[in-house]
Amino acid sequence: MKQSITLGKVSKFMGLGFLSTLKNLFTGKLSKEDFRAFLRKTIVPIASILLFLGIWHMGAKALYNVEADFKINKALEERGQAAADEEAACIASGDSTCQPNSLPSPAQVWGSFKSLLRDHGIISADKAAFKEKTAALNAKRVAKGEEPIVYTGRPSFVDQIIRSLKTVFAGFLLALFIAVPLGIFIGLSPTLKAAFNWFIQIFKPVSPVVWYLLVFMIVKTLLIDSSEDSSFTISFISVGLCSMWATLVNTAMGVSSVDKDYINVAKVLKLGTFQKIFKVILPSSLPLIFTGLKITLSVAWMVLIAIELLAQSPGLGLFVWEEFQNGANDSNAKIIVAMFVIGIIGFLLDRLMLFIQNSVSFVKTDAI
Amino acid sequence: MSTTVIDNKKIDQATHNGLFAPSDVMLDLKKLKKVYPTPKGDYVVLEDLNLQIKKEEFVTIIGHSGCGKTTMLSMIAGLNPISGGNISVLGKHIKGPGPDRGVIFQAPSLMPWMTSLQNVLLGVNQVFPHATKAQRNDIAKYYLQKVGLEDAFNKKASDLSQGMQQRVGIARAFAIKPKVLLLDEPFGMLDSLTRGELQDILIEIWNKEKITAVMITHDVDEAIFLADRVVMMTSGPKAKIGDVLSIDFERPRTRKSVLEHDDYYKYRKHLIDFLEH
Numbered sequence: 001m002k003q004s005i006t007l008g009k010v011s012k013f014m015g016l017g018f019l020s021t022l023k024n025l026f027t028g029k030l031s032k033e034d035f036r037a038f039l040r041k042t043i044v045p046i047a048s049i050l051l052f053l054g055i056w057h058m059g060a061k062a063l064y065n066v067e068a069d070f071k072i073n074k075a076l077e078e079r080g081q082a083a084a085d086e087e088a089a090c091i092a093s094g095d096s097t098c099q100p101n102s103l104p105s106p107a108q109v110w111g112s113f114k115s116l117l118r119d120h121g122i123i124s125a126d127k128a129a130f131k132e133k134t135a136a137l138n139a140k141r142v143a144k145g146e147e148p149i150v151y152t153g154r155p156s157f158v159d160q161i162i163r164s165l166k167t168v169f170a171g172f173l174l175a176l177f178i179a180v181p182l183g184i185f186i187g188l189s190p191t192l193k194a195a196f197n198w199f200i201q202i203f204k205p206v207s208p209v210v211w212y213l214l215v216f217m218i219v220k221t222l223l224i225d226s227s228e229d230s231s232f233t234i235s236f237i238s239v240g241l242c243s244m245w246a247t248l249v250n251t252a253m254g255v256s257s258v259d260k261d262y263i264n265v266a267k268v269l270k271l272g273t274f275q276k277i278f279k280v281i282l283p284s285s286l287p288l289i290f291t292g293l294k295i296t297l298s299v300a301w302m303v304l305i306a307i308e309l310l311a312q313s314p315g316l317g318l319f320v321w322e323e324f325q326n327g328a329n330d331s332n333a334k335i336i337v338a339m340f341v342i343g344i345i346g347f348l349l350d351r352l353m354l355f356i357q358n359s360v361s362f363v364k365t366d367a368i
Numbered sequence: 369m370s371t372t373v374i375d376n377k378k379i380d381q382a383t384h385n386g387l388f389a390p391s392d393v394m395l396d397l398k399k400l401k402k403v404y405p406t407p408k409g410d411y412v413v414l415e416d417l418n419l420q421i422k423k424e425e426f427v428t429i430i431g432h433s434g435c436g437k438t439t440m441l442s443m444i445a446g447l448n449p450i451s452g453g454n455i456s457v458l459g460k461h462i463k464g465p466g467p468d469r470g471v472i473f474q475a476p477s478l479m480p481w482m483t484s485l486q487n488v489l490l491g492v493n494q495v496f497p498h499a500t501k502a503q504r505n506d507i508a509k510y511y512l513q514k515v516g517l518e519d520a521f522n523k524k525a526s527d528l529s530q531g532m533q534q535r536v537g538i539a540r541a542f543a544i545k546p547k548v549l550l551l552d553e554p555f556g557m558l559d560s561l562t563r564g565e566l567q568d569i570l571i572e573i574w575n576k577e578k579i580t581a582v583m584i585t586h587d588v589d590e591a592i593f594l595a596d597r598v599v600m601m602t603s604g605p606k607a608k609i610g611d612v613l614s615i616d617f618e619r620p621r622t623r624k625s626v627l628e629h630d631d632y633y634k635y636r637k638h639l640i641d642f643l644e645h
Binding site: 259261262264265267268269270271275279280283284286361362 | 445446447464465466467469470471473475477479480481482490491494495524526544
């Protein structure tokens with residue numbers, strides 16, 4: 001039997017069920033009872049987003065005024081009325097040299113977002129031009145056995161997002177390949193559980209910063225001869241080590257708490273160890289393993305920012321830190337842009353995991 | 369065999385001294401004992417329990433809740449260690465669980481991530497490792513057809529109703545061709561209509577396969593309808609066989625012929641009298 005895959009099924013699968021309601025609205029298939037559901041699922045979130053933007057806008061304006069008044073008063077006290085009038089006129093004119101630097105408004109953030117994309121366009125064009133220019137030379141260098149010349153210009157915002165995603169993905173895979181097998185062994189053997197329990201309990205609550213420092217100590221020594229940039233290696237290993245605990249604990253729990261009935265069936269049928277693990281124990285602990293992996297991925301994305309910042313790995317974390325240090329006129333707005341990008345990517349990653357979970361596990365999990 | 373009440377001593381002697389010729393005995397429980405240690409000292413669930421079951425015999429066991437019926441059955445299955453005495457199948461002492469003793473559990477206990485066919489194959493593959501894939505598939509499909517699931521080979525077990533799941537459970541148990549079939553209140557969780565349906569299916573397959581069966585039940589009518597002998601267990605602690613009742617209806621039986629038989633209410637009264645004491 002082949003099941004047809006429709007937009008409705010896929011979107012519901014990913015916890016984006018409101019999309020199908022929206023489609024029904026436009027195709028006129030919406031019944032009256034559904035209309036209430038439509039209001040709740042679509043209008044209410046939109047209204048709350050608008051309300052949020054409104055409060056943000058007013059809050060930003062209030063903070064802007066506080067800072068502007070402070071600046072004018074300061075000019076008045078230090079340099080007299082003329083200077084104060086000049087300051088006020090400067091602020092009103094919108095000149096970037098004297099703008100109050102506070103919480104940016106939604107419009108400023110949107111503007112920064114567009115300027116970051118423009119910036120990305122410029123850098124991409126630059127990169128393409130560079131590649132074209134060096135193509136012939138690089139071909140020669142490679143033929144001679146030398147290293148090709150690579151673009152070493154400033155990364156764009158999009159490059160930084162991609163770098164962060166790569167780091168998280170590498171860290172997540174590391175966590176997966178350590179925590180799932182280890183969790184299975186710990187769950188299967190009470191002896192191993194006793195051996196590892198203290199280890200888990202002690203290292204689980206360690207902060208991402210400390211993990212970073214530990215990994216730094218080790219990787220720095222291991223790569224002592226290498227002149228390559230180790231920031232990516234250090235940051236993905238730290239992300240992996242920070243985030244693997246949820247998967248480790250959940251896998252061990254899932255494996256050790258398989259329904260006794262299933263184990264009895266396996267015993268009566270005299271399944272071998274290998275079959276018992278792959279046909280009975282693993283499938284039945286998949287829901288818990290996935291719960292762990294979902295937590296791992298969201299923790300990985302969350303600690304990434306702090307770790308990139310420390311490791312000087314050119315991703316979103318470093319972007320936020322550099323903008324903060326930079327203190328330029330639109331730096332605050334760029335930080336908020338990064339905040340939203342981080343949040344939205346985190347949300348999408350969570351939904352992606354849910355999608356994978358629902359396609360491989362026998363228990364269907366709803367999105368929260 | 370007489371249907372009158374025999375007192376415990378006689379039963380013990382009769383079964384222990386070999387009521388049946390040794391070559392006829394499929395399952396033999398001798399001086400079986402089960403003790404659970406508790407902080408307040410040992411709790412003796414079963415003591416000095418003797419029971420012989422013939423080849424091709426269907427025996428049902430009834431008794432009050434908590435008397436140790438399930439303990440006894442899981443000891444026969446090898447899932448629960450024996451504290452004293454022994455259990456033998458065809459004269460050989462059992463050591464742990466094995467596919468010579470198929471079990472149908474109270475909960476269907478199917479792997480919910482597998483289809484009904486895969487669930488049956490799980491056992492078939494294990495018992496017939498030298499058969500070809502096609503042959504093993506045929507065996508599994510044959511038994512699924514027997515329990516009326518020819519349209520649900522590829523349905524996930526989690527998508528089946530409780531009754532359907534238990535049908536798969538029956539197919540799984542028969543498909544591994546065990547010497548002894550152990551049934552632990554297999555229909556206890558079903559509504560009475562479904563239960564009747566499944567009793568018919570069970571007895572139909574059993575009539576064909578004649579696998580020695582031991583079934584626990586709470587249902588007096590079920591006990592009489594299915595069994596050659598009904599074994600009554602005394603209440604625990606230290607439960608043992610209280611009484612044995614032979615059911616002499618002809619096989620194959622139909623529900624109607626059983627209900628209309630003159631002896632039916634005599635048997636029923638006998639069992640209820642025992643349970644109410």
